[in-house]
Amino acid sequence: MTTDVSGIPDTALMASVVRGDATALAELYDRHADVIFRVAFRRLGDRQLAEEVVQDTWFTLWDRVEQFDSSAGSLVAWLSTIARNRAVDRLRALGRRPGALPLSALYATDAGEDHALAAGRVLISEDQSGDPQLVLDGVELREVMLRAMAILPADERQCLELAYYGELTQAEIAQHLGWPIGTVKTRTRRALLRLRSTLAGTLDPHLALSPSDAATLRSVEAADGPR
Numbered sequence: 301m302t303t304d305v306s307g308i309p310d311t312a313l314m315a316s317v318v319r320g321d322a323t324a325l326a327e328l329y330d331r332h333a334d335v336i337f338r339v340a341f342r343r344l345g346d347r348q349l350a351e352e353v354v355q356d357t358w359f360t361l362w363d364r365v366e367q368f369d370s371s372a373g374s375l376v377a378w379l380s381t382i383a384r385n386r387a388v389d390r391l392r393a394l395g396r397r398p399g400a401l402p403l404s405a406l407y408a409t410d411a412g413e414d415h416a417l418a419a420g421r422v423l424i425s426e427d428q429s430g431d432p433q434l435v436l437d438g439v440e441l442r443e444v445m446l447r448a449m450a451i452l453p454a455d456e457r458q459c460l461e462l463a464y465y466g467e468l469t470q471a472e473i474a475q476h477l478g479w480p481i482g483t484v485k486t487r488t489r490r491a492l493l494r495l496r497s498t499l500a501g502t503l504d505p506h507l508a509l510s511p512s513d514a515a516t517l518r519s520v521e522a523a524d525g526p527r
Contacts, residue, residue, distance in 0.1 A: 310375040317365045329358055332376055335466040335476060336383045342467050343387035353386045360386075373446065374458070380465035448498040456491035459484060493517045 305313065305327045316324035333354055340353035360382050361368075368378055449457055462473045470488065474481045493513055500508040509517060 311370045314365060314368055314370075314375065317362070325358070325362060328361070328375070332379060333358075335376060335462065335468065336379050338472070339380050339383045339465070339467055340387045343384060344390060349390055350387075353383050353390065356386045357383045373449075374461050374465075377461050377465040380467075444499065444502055448495050448502070451498065452491050452494055456487045456494070459488045460491050460495070463488065490517075490520050493520070 305316075305323060308316075308324075308327070310328065310331070313321075313324040313328055317328070336357050337350055337354050340350035340357075341347065344350050344353070357379055361379065368375065372378075449460065452460070458477070459473060462468045462476065463470075466476075468476065470484045471481060473479075473488075474484045477484070493509065493516060497509055497514075497517055
């Protein structure tokens with residue numbers, strides 16, 4: 301009899317993959333392959349190469365499943381990082397330089413509204429190898445961001461992970477999660493307010509919320525109650 305794995309969380313499926321369960325691996329592919337394809341395609345602009353990156357990503361998952369650490373981030377984040385690295389490898393093989401991305405580009409809404417945390421400033425780059433200080437700064441920034449993301453409510457964190465790691469638009473996030481677009485927008489907005497509030501204290505005071513946004517965040521937190 302075939303076991304229904306559709307309702308099993310990613311972390312439990314990964315534990316099954318560790319034991320060599322190909323059914324669990326197939327379920328993870330069905331859940332996340334579309335997101336990983338978008339990550340690769342937006343880097344490469346070529347469907348065939350993007351499909352090859354997806355396959356490479358799942359081969360890597362199978363070969364290195366023990367390296368996944370759920371405490372360090374979601375499975376989508378881990379797979380997206382693998383896919384971006386594979387895409388960058390292909391760009392370099394083709395003689396094309398990977399570009400830097402502004403954080404604002406990853407959080408832009410379908411209407412083009414910019415939810416940048418740093419006013420469009422470049423915060424992440426795929427190629428910092430020429431400057432050790434930039435590499436160090438990037439590592440420190442990543443640690444700060446991971447800590448800030450970790451304290452978000454799970455549904456809000458999921459929206460940002462799909463936007464940041466999966467590079468999905470809000471419409472694509474709604475389709476992927478089966479949520480109404482309004483729910484995605486609301487949860488994304490709340491997550492960004494919480495994230496900005498946290499980062500203003502640890503990263504850049506210029507990210508401090510406006511009085512109206514701060515009031516909105518206080519009302520959301522009061523409604524949420526203690527976590």
